[in-house]
Amino acid sequence: MDVVYQEGQNIRAFLEANQNIFEEQLLQEAGDVREKIEEIQRIGNIDLIANAHKLVRYIIDQHEEDLIAFSEQEGEAWAKYSLTLTFKLEWVQAIRRTIWRFVERYEELLPEQRETKDFFALEKRINDFVDKFLNSFFLSYSRYKDRLLESQQQLVENLSVPFIPVSASMCVLPLIGKLDLERMNIIEEKVLMQISDQGIKILLIDLSGIAHIEGDVAERLIRVIDGIHIMGSQAVITGMRPEAARKMIELGINFEGKVETKGSLQQALSDYFVSTAEEL
Incomplete structure (x- = not known):
């Protein structure tokens, strides 16, 4: 060298x-x-x-x-x-x-x-x-x-639980794709946090994008609805498909007294805005 x-x-x-x-x-x-x-x-x-x-x-x-x-x-x-x-x-x-x-x-x-x-x-x-x-x-x-x-995981979680504000007190939660226990855990956490942070009084949970609901997922959905009620808010289920409804019946799950159901998200929104206009 x-x-x-x-x-x-x-x-x-x-x-x-x-x-x-x-x-x-x-x-x-x-x-x-x-x-x-x-x-x-x-x-x-x-x-x-x-x-x-x-x-x-x-x-x-x-x-x-x-x-x-x-x-x-x-x-x-x-x-x-x-x-x-x-x-x-x-x-x-x-x-x-x-x-x-x-x-x-x-x-x-x-x-x-x-x-x-x-x-x-x-x-x-x-x-x-x-x-x-x-x-x-x-x-x-x-x-x-x-x-x-962690940032990417947070983004995925936010996309999997998308809250859409309709008014100062109402939000829509459209659920699409497969529901499993892991996703239901995320949904439960996000729903309760959003109700607390945003002061949501009515949460429309649209299930029109969900084709199948397994038994453990259905039970967890009831728990989410119970949590919404405990937080002083009202849950409204919209767009449940016939297959999902039959599964609920087979499992003996009854929404009566716990949550209001509507045939479609459009119907729920129409009923809400009509009743709001009448009150005014």
Whole structure:
């Protein structure tokens, strides 16, 4: 390795004086990652070469606080743009190997060889900092992905329980697709929260998009209706299909006294607005 060395240089100055050679060596060590450098820059605006030099400075100077902040920033960026973790690991390990090639060459050029214990102390400091970077990077990556998953889950829950305001005191809850216990748990929680937060007095639950209702789901629906009643609101079931109605009859479930039923959502809304107009 043809490098520049001036007597009295510390390892930091030696690396800076040979920055271009360091880059060449790093790219040789980087394997598959060097073919992805431009793609990673394009996708996530991440300059792997510049970031490698920054990481090396934090490692050599033992700037732990800066290194942790940088690793968290990197972890979030790689998670945000769904960049391959294998490439990141390969790249950081290539940086580690390149640092050690230069440390080895630096040690050879020193006029006096340092004691073995000093060399092993240097080895421990460098490797510990590389490991700290990787650990913090993966934690940051994981936290970002967890937040993203939670946000997506919240979006799915909101879409599966869509409240449509009709007036200041009335909302429509159209249910479409398959009802299972997991979804019913979400519906129950959202219904009670919305009644409390929005002051809903009448909740129209439209079942015209539900073809089949299993027994445990029907029982949970009754529990939701009971909860609505306890909260001081009125539930109105609309659009129940014949198949669902037959299942209710088979199960011996009777809505009488608990909830008002209407043949369709249109009928329920028409009756509501007619009665409101008459009151005025």
